[in-house]
Structure formats: C-alpha cells, structure tokens
Amino acid sequence: xxxxxxxxxxxxxxxxxxxxxxxxxxxxxxxxxxxxxxxxxxxxxxxxxxxxxxxxxxxxxxxxxxxxxxxxxxxxxxxxxxxxxxxxxxxxxxxxxxxxxxxxxxxxxxxxxxxxxxxxxxxxxxxxxxxxxxxxxxxxxxxxxxxxxxxxxxxxxxxxxxxxxxxxxxxxxxxxxxxxxxxxxxxxxxxxxxxxxxxxxxxxxxxxxxxxxxxxxxxxxxxxxxxxxxxxxxxxxxxxxxxxxxxxxxxxxxxxxxxxxxxxxxxxxxxxxxxxxxxxxxxxxxxxxxxxxxxxxxxxxxxxxxxxxxxxxxxxxxxxxxxxxxxxxxxxxxxxxxxxxxxxxxxxxxxxxxxxxxxxxxxxxxxxxxxxxxxxxxxxxxxxx
Amino acid sequence: xxxxxxxxxxxxxxxxxxxxxxxxxxxxxxxxxxxxxxxxxxxxxxxxxxxxxxxxxxxxxxxxxxxxxxxxxxxxxxxxxxxxxxxxxxxxxxxxxxxxxxxxxxxxxxxxxxxxxxxxxxxxxxxxxxxxxxxxxxxxxxxxxxxxxxxxxxxxxxxxxxxxxxxxxxxxxxxxxxxxxxxxxxxxxxxxxxxxxxxxxxxxxxxxxxxxxxxxxxxxxxxxxxxxxxxxxxxxxxxxxxxxxxxxxxxxxxxxxxxxxxxxxxxxxxxxxxxxxxxxxxxxxxxxxxxxxxxxxxxxxxxxxxxxxxx
Numbered sequence: 001x002x003x004x005x006x007x008x009x010x011x012x013x014x015x016x017x018x019x020x021x022x023x024x025x026x027x028x029x030x031x032x033x034x035x036x037x038x039x040x041x042x043x044x045x046x047x048x049x050x051x052x053x054x055x056x057x058x059x060x061x062x063x064x065x066x067x068x069x070x071x072x073x074x075x076x077x078x079x080x081x082x083x084x085x086x087x088x089x090x091x092x093x094x095x096x097x098x099x100x101x102x103x104x105x106x107x108x109x110x111x112x113x114x115x116x117x118x119x120x121x122x123x124x125x126x127x128x129x130x131x132x133x134x135x136x137x138x139x140x141x142x143x144x145x146x147x148x149x150x151x152x153x154x155x156x157x158x159x160x161x162x163x164x165x166x167x168x169x170x171x172x173x174x175x176x177x178x179x180x181x182x183x184x185x186x187x188x189x190x191x192x193x194x195x196x197x198x199x200x201x202x203x204x205x206x207x208x209x210x211x212x213x214x215x216x217x218x219x220x221x222x223x224x225x226x227x228x229x230x231x232x233x234x235x236x237x238x239x240x241x242x243x244x245x246x247x248x249x250x251x252x253x254x255x256x257x258x259x260x261x262x263x264x265x266x267x268x269x270x271x272x273x274x275x276x277x278x279x280x281x282x283x284x285x286x287x288x289x290x291x292x293x294x295x296x297x298x299x300x301x302x303x304x305x306x307x308x309x310x311x312x313x314x315x316x317x318x319x320x321x322x323x324x325x326x327x328x329x330x331x332x333x334x335x336x337x338x339x340x341x342x343x344x345x346x347x348x349x350x351x352x353x354x355x356x357x358x359x360x361x362x363x364x365x366x367x368x369x370x371x372x373x374x375x376x377x378x379x380x381x382x383x384x385x
Numbered sequence: 386x387x388x389x390x391x392x393x394x395x396x397x398x399x400x401x402x403x404x405x406x407x408x409x410x411x412x413x414x415x416x417x418x419x420x421x422x423x424x425x426x427x428x429x430x431x432x433x434x435x436x437x438x439x440x441x442x443x444x445x446x447x448x449x450x451x452x453x454x455x456x457x458x459x460x461x462x463x464x465x466x467x468x469x470x471x472x473x474x475x476x477x478x479x480x481x482x483x484x485x486x487x488x489x490x491x492x493x494x495x496x497x498x499x500x501x502x503x504x505x506x507x508x509x510x511x512x513x514x515x516x517x518x519x520x521x522x523x524x525x526x527x528x529x530x531x532x533x534x535x536x537x538x539x540x541x542x543x544x545x546x547x548x549x550x551x552x553x554x555x556x557x558x559x560x561x562x563x564x565x566x567x568x569x570x571x572x573x574x575x576x577x578x579x580x581x582x583x584x585x586x587x588x589x590x591x592x593x594x595x596x597x598x599x600x601x602x603x604x605x606x607x608x609x610x611x612x613x614x615x616x617x618x619x620x621x622x623x624x625x626x627x628x629x630x631x632x633x634x635x636x637x638x639x640x641x642x643x644x645x646x647x648x649x650x651x652x653x654x655x656x657x658x659x660x661x662x663x664x665x666x667x668x669x670x671x672x673x674x675x676x677x678x679x680x681x682x683x684x685x686x687x688x689x690x691x692x693x694x695x696x
Binding site for chain 1: 442603682688
C-alpha cells in the first residue's frame with residue numbers, strides 16, 4: 001500500500017513539510033513567537049526547559065530537540081538559542097543538516113541581542129518557506145509510517161469503541177510493515193502482564209514489567225499512590241472506576257500484534273511493528289515523546305473531548321461517544337461512538353479510521369491543524385520535573 | 386521619589402499594572418488563551434504544560450501558585466480556562482481562590498463550552514466587559530510601603546554581593562516590602578535579620594522574606610511574581626530574553642562588556658553603589674507606569690517549578 005509523502009535526504013518519510021522555529025530554552029521563547037507572527041507559515045512551540053538541566057534529564061530533553069530538528073515532517077529548522085545553554089548547539093544543527101534539513105542556528109549571544117535574533121530568524125524562516133516547495137510529495141510505501149497511539153480524557157466508552165477501533169488501525173498498519181507506538185506507561189498499570197505475554201522475547205517482556213514498576217516507584221517516592229492521580233477526576237465522571245479498568249481499555253489501542261521492542265521516552269524505535277515507548281500518562285508529554293521518536297502521525301482517542309495537537313505532526317482526534325463528537329465537532333475528526341450506538345462494528349469503525357489516516361497522511365488537514373493547536377511538553381526526570 | 390502612582394483596588398491591594406489575566410488550568414487550554422490574546426493584545430496570559438497527571442506536594446504547589454497568580458495585585462480580573470477532565474479540580478480551585486478575593490474571577494470549561502472556538506467566545510465576551518471596567522480606573526498616589534519588590538541576580542553576582550545589599554538597603558529605607566530567592570538570603574538578612582523563609586511562589590506576612598528558588602531563572606522570576614512582587618529587579622551578567630506577564634522585570638546589567646554589547650536588552654547598567662539611587666528613580670517610574678525593556682518587547686513568560694514527576 002502506498003501514500004504520497006516527502007522523502008528526505010536521510011531516507012525518512014515526512015507527511016508534512018514544516019518550517020520549524022525551535023527554541024531550545026525558555027530564554028528564546030518570545031523570539032520564536034515574534035518570528036512566527038511575522039512568518040505565520042512557520043510553526044513553533046513554547047519551551048519551558050533547556051537551562052540548568054543535567055544528567056539523564058538533560059539527555060532526554062536533548063533527545064526531544066534532536067527528534068524535532070531531524071523529524072521527517074520538517075523541511076527546515078531555525079534553531080534558536082540563548083548562547084549559554086549547557087550543550088552543543090552547533091552539533092544539534094549539524095545533525096539536522098545531516099538529516100537533510102535547511103538549518104539556521106541563531107543565538108542571542110552571537111547576533112547581539114533579542115531584536116537582531118528576531119530579524120535573523122525571520123529572514124531564515126522566510127527563506128525556508130520560499131524554498132520548501134522544492135520538496136514534492138511522491139509515492140512511498142505505507143510501511144515508512146510510524147503511528148503514535150494515544151488516549152486522553154478517557155471514559156467508559158474508550159475501551160469499547162475508540163481504542164479497539166484504533167487497535168484495528170494499528171494492526172492494519174503493522175500488517176503492511178509499518179510501526180505503531182503504544183505509550184503512557186501509567187495507563188499500562190494493571191495490564192502489564194497481558195502485554196508481557198505478547199512480547200517477542202523474554203527480554204522485551206521483562207522490559208515491559210520494568211517500566212511499569214519504575215513509574216509506580218517514582219510516584220511512591222512522592223509519598224503518593226499513583227491511584228491518587230489515576231483515574232483522573234474526568235475519567236471517574238465518565239464512568240471509569242479504577243486504574244486497572246482504564247488500563248485494560250487503554251491497551252486496546254495497540255491491537256493484537258506482538259510487541260517487538262520497548263524504547264525510552266523520545267527514542268526512535270529500531271524495530272518495525274508494534275513497540276512500546278515509556279512515557280507518562282500526561283497527554284502532551286506523551287505526544288511530544290512519540291513525535292520526537294519519529295511518529296509522523298498520531299491518532300488520539302478521547303471520551304471527554306480534547307482539542308490538543310502538535311506543532312509538527314497531524315493529530316487525528318477520535319471521539320469514543322457520539323455526544324462528545326457532536327459537542328466538540330470543531331476539535332474532533334472522527335466519531336467512534338457509532339460502535340456504542342450500534343451503527344458500526346469495531347472492525348468497520350477501525351477500517352473507516354484507517355481510511356481517514358491515509359487521507360491525513362496524504363495531506364488532508366486535521367481539526368487541530370486547522371485551529372493551530374501546537375501543544376508541547378517535555379517529560380522531565382530531574383529537577384525541575 | 387515620593388510620587389508613586391498606582392491602582393488601588395477594592396480590597397486594599399495596590400497594583401502597579403492593571404492587567405487582565407487568562408490562566409489555563411491545564412496545558413490543553415493553552416490555545417484558548419493564545420488565540421484570545423492575539424485578538425485582544427491587552428490580555429496577559431501564561432502558556433504552560435502542567436495541570437494534568439500531577440500528584441502530591443507537586444500538585445498542591447501548582448494549585449497554590451495558580452491561585453496566587455490569579456489574585457496578583459497587578460491583576461484587575463482573572464479568567465481560568467480548563468479543559469473539563471480536570472474540571473472538578475479547576476472548579477474547586479476557582480471557588481477556593483474566590484474566597485480570598487474581591488477580584489473578578491471566572492472559569493470557562495472547554496468541554497462544557499463545546500470546543501476551542503466556543504470557549505474562546507466565552508472568554509472573549511467576559512474579558513471585553515472587564516476591559517471597560519479596568520480602563521475606567523486611574524492611578525492614585527501610593528507609598529513605597531504599599532509595594533513589594535522582588536530582587537534576583539544571576540549566579541552569585543560574580544562577587545558583586547555588596548551591590549545587592551546596597552539595593553536591598555535602599556529599598557528597605559524607602560519602606561518597600563522585599564522578597565528574594567534563597568541565594569540572596571545573606572544579603573537580605575543584613576538588611577532584615579529576622580526575614581523568614583517561604584516556599585517557592587508563596588507570600589509572607591513579614592516585611593521582608595526569603596523564597597525557595599526555582600531550578601532556573603524563569604522559575605525564580607515566576608515564583609517571585611506568585612509570592613506577590615509588584616515588580617522584579619534582575620541584576621544580570623548576561624542578556625536575557627524573558628520577562629513575566631504580571632510583574633515588570635527591571636533588568637540591569639552588572640557587566641560592562643555585556644551591557645555595551647546588549648544595551649537595548651537592558652533597562653540600565655549598575656557599575657557600583659553610586660548607581661543605586663539611579664536604579665531607585667527608575668523603579669519609581671516603572672511603578673508609576675513606565676514600561677521596562679521586557680515589557681516593551683512583550684517578553685512575557687512563565688515556568689513552573691516542579692517538585693514531583695509527571696505520572
């Protein structure tokens with residue numbers, strides 16, 4: 001099966017052709033903001049990290065920057081820095097160049113202040129926007145796609161309609177040789193034994209059990225049982241009673257394929273097929289991690305309704321019930337509530353969702369893209385968490 | 386120096402700015418604030434990645450800081466925007482905040498409104514009303530004793546600690562309340578030896594107090610704002626690209642070479658103690674309405690000091 005997409009110099013396949021203004025620390029957030037106000041074709045996000053970070057926490061944050069700067073959905077990137085960040089910005093720029101991006105590195109320190117940083121960034125962004133038409137969509141195999149799966153604001157329908165329908169999409173993609181990511185470790189709690197049974201090796205099975213244990217222990221270090229945050233108040237209002245129930249519904253997103261690998265937050269899978277990424281349950285930190293790990297598209301099921309998107313990847317929003325779909329039509333792309341209403345089987349809804357995914361991969365805009373949603377958040381594992 | 390002009394609020398608070406503030410209770414509500422602020426440039430807002438999947442002390446600190454920002458003296462009225470999954474929490478936060486306030490406060494829930502665009506309409510309609518009320522207020526004479534100044538410096542001020550003490554002494558002599566991050570506790574205690582310690586972003590009944598600092602300068606500036614600083618003096622040995630939406634940041638360079646190269650990113654240069662009266666004069670003008678460099682550039686930013694992991 002083929003789609004129309006952009007083939008980058010490093011061989012990776014993009015489904016969008018973005019010019020990204022990437023602020024590597026909060027010192028340059030507002031400069032990024034001023035640049036996209038002058039060049040509205042470009043995309044950016046607000047970053048509250050990147051300074052006074054160390055160790056594994058810094059490494060993880062840098063993985064996110066590299067994942068975004070080299071992402072196949074990106075044509076060109078303006079890397080914006082303060083100039084005193086504790087890491088090597090020219091090396092980040094070099095890796096983006098090696099991935100075939102148009103790259104400009106601008107730091108406040110080097111150009112002599114905020115105003116000049118804005119000017120330089122605007123010029124580079126305008127140049128990239130003018131040049132990006134050079135990249136044209138061409139036929140590529142669907143197997144080049146990495147799908148991020150996500151559920152948020154879950155309700156009692158999530159495990160019956162939206163998530164199993166997404167599971168069908170995941171299975172169809174995996175069957176063509178593509179990759180699907182299951183994440184949000186918090187919402188695997190109570191279902192980890194079922195996932196471990198589906199692992200391709202004892203090592204992968206052990207890894208699944210390990211990441212679940214680790215997130216529970218981290219919560220315990222705060223003196224809190226994770227059941228204090230999960231299910232969230234809205235989940236309970238939506239009819240979910242326990243974290244185990246939420247988890248059993250959650251893992252339906254991943255379909256039935258064997259689990260080939262477990263990767264760290266924002267790490268690129270080395271295997272094709274179904275993989276697990278260790279992320280928190282937080283929608284946006286999860287989304288950011290999967291996209292940094294190379295997902296070109298995300299399908300996000302929601303019971304209560306969520307408007308969120310990603311600056312560089314299309315996010316298809318799936319309502320698990322017709323009420324939420326009708327109420328939040330401006331934000332939601334697909335209604336899986338048809339399964340609850342008895343109008344469609346899970347398989348039928350899944351195949352319809354698969355078709356929508358193909359259209360979006362080929363360029364159709366999602367609601368989140370139309371509204372300009374560009375949420376971003378890095379999962380921190382050090383101070384400030 | 387004696388002619389400070391600011392806004393007196395119904396509850397006795399004094400504000401050096403008269404902001405309308407929109408505060409997303411959760412990351413999913415950011416876009417509503419961003420879009421409305423594009424249409425109403427007068428609006429101040431924060432954008433952040435929190436409010437979901439937080440637990441324990443970390444969650445409590447976040448709620449405390451959100452409530453304190455909504456009630457900040459420089460704010461005329463505050464709008465919370467929540468998604469709805471967390472609405473139980475947001476409704477309680479707004480109700481609890483309301484108990485301590487005489488400020489106009491409102492909550493819009495995106496899921497109840499029916500999505501981003503419908504929520505934006507509600508937020509905008511409410512704010513349009515509040516803009517008219519806010520613009521009817523005029524500045525009145527206030528005293529330094531009505532003003533809380535946050536003072537922070539880069540690193541350890543590269544051996545310029547004496548200047549920090551001079552500034553704190555000058556502000557104390559004028560009668561201002563003072564809050565400083567923990568790294569400047571010694572300097573503050575030379576001026577106020579009984580200054581107590583507060584958590585990050587928390588206030589105090591004392592005239593001068595030391596606040597736990599964040600993990601970076603923006604978190605510290607955010608914390609000083611939430612603590613109640615009307616404005617923040619930032620002594621910097623490097624250029625910076627951030628301010629805060631609610632409290633003006635007055636940034637003076639303590640490094641001559643840096644100042645010469647980046648002078649238009651700063652509000653002034655501090656060479657030695659002789660410059661302190663000049664800084665005090667500028668602060669009185671900023672209190673009375675003069676914009677700082679960060680305000681002129683619209684460098685409003687926010688960072689939350691997290692003390693627990695996302696789950």
